Amino acid sequence: MYLIESKGGAISCMLLALFFLGTWPAIMTLTERRGRLPQHTYLDYTITNLLAAVIIAFTLGQIGPSRPNFITQLSQDNWQSVMFAMAGGIVLSLGNLATQYAWAFVGLSVTEVITASITVVIGTTLNYFLDDRINRAEVLFPGVACFLIAVCFGSAVHKSNAADNKSKLQGFKSLETTSSFQIETNPANSELAKGKAKEGTAAYLIELEKQRAIKVFGKSTIIGLAITFFAGICFSLFSPAFNLATNDQWHTLKHGVPKLNVYTAFFYFSISAF
Numbered sequence: 721m722y723l724i725e726s727k728g729g730a731i732s733c734m735l736l737a738l739f740f741l742g743t744w745p746a747i748m749t750l751t752e753r754r755g756r757l758p759q760h761t762y763l764d765y766t767i768t769n770l771l772a773a774v775i776i777a778f779t780l781g782q783i784g785p786s787r788p789n790f791i792t793q794l795s796q797d798n799w800q801s802v803m804f805a806m807a808g809g810i811v812l813s814l815g816n817l818a819t820q821y822a823w824a825f826v827g828l829s830v831t832e833v834i835t836a837s838i839t840v841v842i843g844t845t846l847n848y849f850l851d852d853r854i855n856r857a858e859v860l861f862p863g864v865a866c867f868l869i870a871v872c873f874g875s876a877v878h879k880s881n882a883a884d885n886k887s888k889l890q891g892f893k894s895l896e897t898t899s900s901f902q903i904e905t906n907p908a909n910s911e912l913a914k915g916k917a918k919e920g921t922a923a924y925l926i927e928l929e930k931q932r933a934i935k936v937f938g939k940s941t942i943i944g945l946a947i948t949f950f951a952g953i954c955f956s957l958f959s960p961a962f963n964l965a966t967n968d969q970w971h972t973l974k975h976g977v978p979k980l981n982v983y984t985a986f987f988y989f990s991i992s993a994f
Contacts, residue, residue, distance in 0.1 A: 721981050722784040745832055749823045757933045758820035765816065766993040773990035781983030793984040800972035801965045805985040808961030809992030815954030818947050824934035825944030826878050831951075833874040837867040838952025839959075846960040850969045871952075875945060882941040888922040889937070962989065 724730055751761050781790030788796070815835070822831045844864050848855060917923035929937050936944075964970060965985045973979065980988075 721782065721786050721789045721983055722780040723786050745819070745823070745828060748820060749828045752820060752824060752934060753928060753932045755931055755933050758817060761820060762813075762817050766813065766990075769993060770990040773987045777983045777987045781981065781987075786981075788978050788981065790981070790983050790987070793978070793980060797977055798973060798980055801968060801980040801985070802988050804961050805965035805980065805988040806992035808958040808965065809989040811954045811961065812958040812989075813993040815951045815958070818951035818954065821934060822944060822948040822951050824932065825936050825939065825941075826948050827881060830874050830878045830881065831948050833877075834871055834945075834948050835952040835955055837870040837874065838949065839955040840864060840867040841871070842953065842956035843959045846956070847963055850960055850963055850967075852969075878945060878948075879941060882944075885925060889925060965989075 724733060748761055748765075752758060777790040819831060819835060822835070826834075841864050844860065848857070848860065917927050929935060962985060965988075966980050966982055968979050
C-alpha cells in the first residue's frame with residue numbers, strides 16, 4: 721500500500737481535505753433548495769463514497785512495498801477494528817443526514833460553524849487521550865476553547881436570524897396560500913420590483929419555502945438547534961472511531977494481527993453507510 725511519510729505530504733492532504741470540506745455543504749444545500757429530498761442526496765453521496773473507497777483500496781491500497789495491503793487484510797482476523805471503522809461510518813452518515821435538515825432549519829453558515837466547532841471540541845479531546853497525549857495541551861486546548869466560544873456565538877446568531885425572519889413573515893399566515901401578487905402588494909415588500917425577489921426579503925423567503933424539499937416555515941427554532949447539535953456530536957465521534965480502527969489503542973486485536981491500514985478501514989467505513 722502507498723503511505724505518505726513526510727510532513728509536507730501530510731499537510732498537503734490536510735489542505736486538500738479542508739478544500740473539499742468547504743465545498744460539499746454548499747452543493748448539498750443548493751440541491752435541497754431546488755427541491756431534491758435529503759434522502760436522495762444522501763443515497764447519491766453514499767454510493768459515490770463507496771465507489772471511491774473501492775477504487776482507492778484497489779489502487780493505492782495495493783501498490784508500494786508497505787504491507788499488509790488491502791486484499792490481504794480482508795481475510796485477517798481483525799473484526800474488532802472493522803467494527804470500530806463501521807461504527808465511525810455509521811455516526812458520520814447520521815451526521816451527514818442530520819446536517820442536511822439542519823441547513824434547512826438553521827442555515828448553511830450557522831450550521832457549519834456549530835457542527836464544525838462541536839466536532840473540534842469533542843473529537844480533538846477524545847483523540848488527544850486516545851493518542852496518549854502526544855500533543856502539547858497548552859497549545860492544543862486554547863484553540864479548542866475558541867471553537868467552544870464559536871458554538872455559543874453560532875447559537876446566538878441562529879436566534880437572531882430566526883427572530884428577524886419571523887418579523888419579516890408576520891404578514892403571511894400560510895405560505896401554501898400566499899400568491900405572488902400578495903407578496904408584491906404586501907406593504908412590507910412594496911419596494912420590490914416585479915421579477916426575482918431580493919435575497920433576505922420576505923418575498924424571497926416565501927418563494928424559497930415553496931421550492932425547497934424541507935418545509936421549515938412555522939417550525940420551532942429549538943428543532944433546528946437540536947438537529948444541529950446532534951449532527952455535531954455525530955461528526956465528533958467518527959474520527960476517534962476511525963483512530964481506534966487504524967491504531968488499536970485499546971489493544972483489541974489478537975497478538976500478531978496487524979492493524980488495519982487506512983484503505984481497508986475506509987472501505988469498511990464506507991460500507992456501513994448503507
